[in-house]
Amino acid sequence: MAFEPPQRLVKALGEATYEEPAAARAWLADLPELLEQAVRRRESTVERLLVPGGRSSLVALVRQADGTPALLKLAAPGTRPEAEAAALACWDGWGACRLLDGPAEGDGALLMERLHSEVSLRSLPEAKALLEAAGTVRRLWVEPPAERSFETVAERSARLAAAVRPVDDAMRPLVDAALAAREELVASEAELLLLHGEFRQGKVLAGERTPWLAVGPHPVVGERAYDLAGLVLDRLDDLVAASAGASTARRRVTKLADSLEVDRERVRGWTLFRAVASGTEALRAGRRSQAEVLLEFASWL
Structure with missing residues (x-):
C-alpha cells in the first residue's frame, strides 16, 4: 500500500518542538506498511486517506468486514494513543465518537466510529x-x-x-x-x-x-x-x-x-x-x- 504521508503531518513531526524526531522519521518511512498491518489486523479495507488530516496521526476512512464505515487513526510516536482509547472507552459514545477497537500489539491504531470529518x-x-x-x-x-x-x-x-x-x-x-x-x-x-x-x-x-x-x-x-x-x-x-x-x-x-x-x-x-x-x-x-x-x-x- 504505497502512498506519501500528508504534508501537514510531515511538517508537524519535523518541527523543532517535536520530542521524538528520530522515531518520527522512522515511523513516517514505515507508514504504508504500518497502515496495511493495522487494517489487516482489524479485517478492514482502506477507502482513502484523510487530507490534510491531523498533525500527529495518519487518518484513513475504512470499511469493516461487514461493510460498516469506520475511521482508522494511526498515532505518531509519543502521542499516547492508549490514553485516548481509554478516554473514549470511558465516554462510550456519550458526547464523543465511539471507540470500536483500541491499539493492538503496540500498533498505536484506533478504530472509531466514522463521523463527517468535513x-x-x-x-x-x-x-x-x-x-x-x-x-x-x-x-x-x-x-x-x-x-x-x-x-x-x-x-x-x-x-x-x-x-x-x-x-x-x-x-x-x-x-x-x-x-x-x-x-x-x-x-x-x-x-x-x-x-x-x-x-x-x-x-x-x-x-x-x-x-x-x-x-x-x-x-x-x-x-x-x-x-x-x-x-x-x-x-x-x-x-x-x-x-x-x-x-x-x-x-x-x-x-x-x-x-x-x-x-x-x-x-x-x-x-x-x-x-x-x-x-x-x-x-x-x-x-x-x-x-x-x-x-x-x-x-x-
Missing part, C-alpha cells in the same frame, strides 16, 4: 458554535475510571511551564503572569474530572446518531476550567483582527464560564497560561504569526 463546529456562526460546544464538552466531564491512571492537569501544565521562556525583556511580564497564574490555580484545584484536554470547535464533528460528537482527546484529569480555556482560545485570528478584540475576549471568558457554571477567574487564569504556553511553543517551532496572535490575546486577559 463538518465541524467551525462551520457554524460563532455564537451557535460556542453554544453547541458548551453542550458537548459538558457531557465529557465525568468521574475518571478507577482502573486507569491519566495525566493530571498539574502534571501536564508543569511540563508546559518548564518550556515557557520569554524571548525578550518586553515579553517577560506576560510570561511571569502566566506562570504565576498556573501556580495559584494548581495550588487551589478542587475538581478531578476526566477532561478532553484539547477541546475546541474543530474537535467537534457532525455525526449520525447525534448531531455533534467530540474527537481527538488528549485526556487529562483536573478542573473544568482547563478544558474551557482551550475553547476560549478558538478562532483567535478573527478576534485579534476585530477592533473590539480585547473586550470581546473578556466577554468570551465570562460567557463560557457562566454558561457552564465555572469560576470566571479560573477560566481566565488557565486561558492566560495556555495562551502563553502555546505562543512560546509556536515561537520555538517557527510559527511566528500564530505565536503573535496567541501572545496578543494573552495580553488582553
Whole structure:
C-alpha cells in the first residue's frame, strides 16, 4: 500500500518542538506498511486517506468486514494513543465518537466510529458554535475510571511551564503572569474530572446518531476550567483582527464560564497560561504569526 504521508503531518513531526524526531522519521518511512498491518489486523479495507488530516496521526476512512464505515487513526510516536482509547472507552459514545477497537500489539491504531470529518463546529456562526460546544464538552466531564491512571492537569501544565521562556525583556511580564497564574490555580484545584484536554470547535464533528460528537482527546484529569480555556482560545485570528478584540475576549471568558457554571477567574487564569504556553511553543517551532496572535490575546486577559 504505497502512498506519501500528508504534508501537514510531515511538517508537524519535523518541527523543532517535536520530542521524538528520530522515531518520527522512522515511523513516517514505515507508514504504508504500518497502515496495511493495522487494517489487516482489524479485517478492514482502506477507502482513502484523510487530507490534510491531523498533525500527529495518519487518518484513513475504512470499511469493516461487514461493510460498516469506520475511521482508522494511526498515532505518531509519543502521542499516547492508549490514553485516548481509554478516554473514549470511558465516554462510550456519550458526547464523543465511539471507540470500536483500541491499539493492538503496540500498533498505536484506533478504530472509531466514522463521523463527517468535513463538518465541524467551525462551520457554524460563532455564537451557535460556542453554544453547541458548551453542550458537548459538558457531557465529557465525568468521574475518571478507577482502573486507569491519566495525566493530571498539574502534571501536564508543569511540563508546559518548564518550556515557557520569554524571548525578550518586553515579553517577560506576560510570561511571569502566566506562570504565576498556573501556580495559584494548581495550588487551589478542587475538581478531578476526566477532561478532553484539547477541546475546541474543530474537535467537534457532525455525526449520525447525534448531531455533534467530540474527537481527538488528549485526556487529562483536573478542573473544568482547563478544558474551557482551550475553547476560549478558538478562532483567535478573527478576534485579534476585530477592533473590539480585547473586550470581546473578556466577554468570551465570562460567557463560557457562566454558561457552564465555572469560576470566571479560573477560566481566565488557565486561558492566560495556555495562551502563553502555546505562543512560546509556536515561537520555538517557527510559527511566528500564530505565536503573535496567541501572545496578543494573552495580553488582553
